[in-house]
Amino acid sequence: MEASIGRRSSPTQPKWRKVAYGGMQPGFQDNHTDESFLEDMIMNASVVKRDLLKVMLDSVSISQYVCIVALVVLVWTYTLRSSFNENSLMLLDIILLGAGFFVFLLTAEMLSFDLLLSYVLKIFFFITGVYFLSPIYHTLTRSISSDSIWALTASLLVLHLFLHNYSGSTVKAPGALENPTFTSNISLNASIVASLLIASRLPSRLHVFAIVLFSLQVFLFAPLVSYCIKKCSFRLHLCFSFGLMAATLFFVYRLHGLLFVLLSGILVFVNLLGPYWLIRIQEYKFEINGPWDEAKLCFNITE
C-alpha cells in the first residue's frame, strides 16, 4: 500500500485489491465493483441430480408403509364391528410376532445366543406389561364420546404418516449409529396414542390386550422388519411391497368402495405423480454458499 501511494502520479493505475485496510484505494470509489465480485460464490453445491426411476423405486417404501397402516386400520374396523373375535386376534398376534422375528433373525448380521435370549426376554416383558395394563386402557376413554375418538385417531394417524421416518426405522437394530430424530419420535408416539384410543372402545379386556399388542407390534417393529428386508435384497423388498399393496387394495375394496378409490389415489400420487413433480421443481433450486458461511467443524464435539 505504501508503494502505491508513491506511484499516484504514474499513468498506470494501481490494481484494486480486496482489502479493508489503508483507507480509500486511490483511483477507485468505495462502491467500485470488481470483476472478482462474487467469484467465491458456489451455487447448488450439495444438490443431487435425481433420476426418475430411482425416485419411483424409493417411493415404494412410502407406499408400502401407507398400506401397512391401512391394514392396521382395517383390523381395527373389523374388531370394532365385532367381526373378529379375540381368539382370532390373538392368533394373528402370534403369527405376526413369529414371522417378524423370523425375518429379523434371517437378516441379522451379528447373532449370538446371549442376544437372542435378551430379545426373547424383552418381548416377554413387553407382552406381560401390556397384559397388566390392559384393564386401564379398557376404561380409559369411557367418558369421551365416540366421534371425538374417531376424529382424534384419524388426525393422529395422519400426523404419524407425515412425520414418519421412511428412510430408516425409529426402533433401531443393535449396532445402529444414528439416533432417532425428533420428528420420528413424535410420529411413533402419535401412532401409539391412536392405538390406545381405539383399544379403549372395545368390549372386553382380552380384546383390548390383543388389539394393543397387535397395534404396538406393527407400529414398533414393522419399520424395522421392512428395513431388514430392504437391506437384505432390494428385489425381495419390491416383491414384498407390491404383494402388500395388492392385498391391501383387495381388502379395502371389500370393505368400502370409496376408501378403495381414496387409497388407490394416494398410492398413484406417491408412486407416480410425486416423483415427477419433485424432479420438475428441482430446477428452481438455488443454494448459495460462499466465504460468508459459518465454518463447519470437521470434528465431532464429544461432551
Add this chain to the structure above:
Amino acid sequence: MSKQEKHRILMVSDFFYPNFGGVENHIYYLSQCLINLGHKVVVMTHAYQNRSGVRYMTGGLKVYYVPWKPFLMQNTLPTFYGTLPIVRTILIREKISLVHGHQAFSTLCHEALMHARTMGYKVVFTDHSLYGFGDVGSIHMNKVLQFTLADVTQAICVSHTSKENTVLRSGLPPEKVFVIPNAVDTAMFKPAPGRLSNREIVIIVISRLVYRKGADLLVEVIPEVCRLHPNVRFIIGGDGPKRVRLEEMREKTLSSRSSRYVGSLTEAFCIAILEAASCGLLTVSTRVGGVPEVLPDDMVVLAEPDPNDMVQAITRAIHILPRIDPQEMHTRMKTLYNWHDVARRTEIVYDRALRCSSQNLLERLSRYLPCGAWAGKLFCLVMIIDFLFWRLLQLWQPDRNIEVVPDIHLTNHMQDKTARDSNMYEHLR
C-alpha cells in the same frame, strides 16, 4: 477536501450505549468524527432500563432513548406503525436531512427507515453482519432486509465479503453498496511499555465462549499447543455456555512478548483483531468471513478452522514472534485504520445520497413490486398504509406545531479538532 454543505444526520439502531458491542462502538465513533467534521448528529435508540429520554454525550452528541422496552435480544417490539409519530417528531424537531440506520437485526432501524422514506427523507443503511440463506430464521431476515433495501438511497457494508453477502441477500445493485470498514481507536489500545520475558509466551483469548465464536476449536487446540511448546501460557478471558468444557480441558492438561488468538467461525469484520494489532500483539485467526481482508499478511497468521491447522499456525506465529516490534505495529495500525477516514468516506456517501432525486409515492411503490409474487404486493400495501397514516398525522398534529430545537455549537472544541484531522488527512494521501 472541498467545503461541502454540512448535513444533519439521524443515526438509528436498537444497539447503542450502555449496551457494549461492535455496532455500538461504530455508531459512537462515527458520530464523534462526523461532529468533528462539522455535521450535526443525533442518535435514536430504545430505552435501557432507567436510561430513558434525551441524553447528551461527548461533543454534543444528542441521544434519544425512546421509552420502549426491548423484547428479544435488545430489539424493540415491531409494531410497524407505532414508531411513526416519534420518528416524525424527532425528524422535524432536529431538522434532519438524512437518516442512517445500522444493523439488519434491529427492528427499530427497519421501522425508522421505512417511516423516513415515507416522509421523503434520504436514507442510508449500514449492515454489520453476515447471514446464511438456508435456515428459517435467515430466510425471514433476508425478506425483511429486501423490503428495507428495496427503497434505500445508499448502502454501506463493512467488508467486501459483507458486500457480496448483502447484495445476494437483498438483490441490491452492487453499485449502490459502498465498502467502508470499521476502524479502531489506536489511542486506547497501546502496546505495553515494558517487554515481557523472552522465555515465556503468553497467548490471550478474549471472546464470548459460545459455539459461534469457536470455543470448541479452542478446547481441541490448547492441549496440543501446550504439549508441543511447553513455554506457552494461555490466558482466556470471557464467559459463556462453553466455559464448562474449557474448565474440564484445563483440569485434564497441565498447564511478554505475547500473541492473541481469535478462532471465530464467522465474522463480517473482526474488530478484536484490530485492537490486538494496535496493542502490538501478533494475531492468529481463522480464515472465515471478512477476516482475510482486515490486516496485511505480515500482521496476522491465518488458519482454516481445523484444530491441526490452527496448531500449525500457532507454531508459525511463535517462530515469527521474536521479529515483531509492538511499537512499530502500533504506528502502522494508525496509518491503516482511522475513524476520521471512515467519517470522511461516509460523508462522501451522504453527499451522493442527498444528490439523488426525490421520488413520489407511485415511483417508490414500483420498487417494492419485484420483491416477490406475494411479498411485493404486501410490501406495497404496508407502504400505502404508512403513507396514509403519515397524512393523518399531518392533519392531526401539523408540522408547524412541532418546536424546532436550536443548535448548540461547541466552537473552540471544533476548531482544534479540525486543525488536527486535516493534518492526518494529508498524511493519508
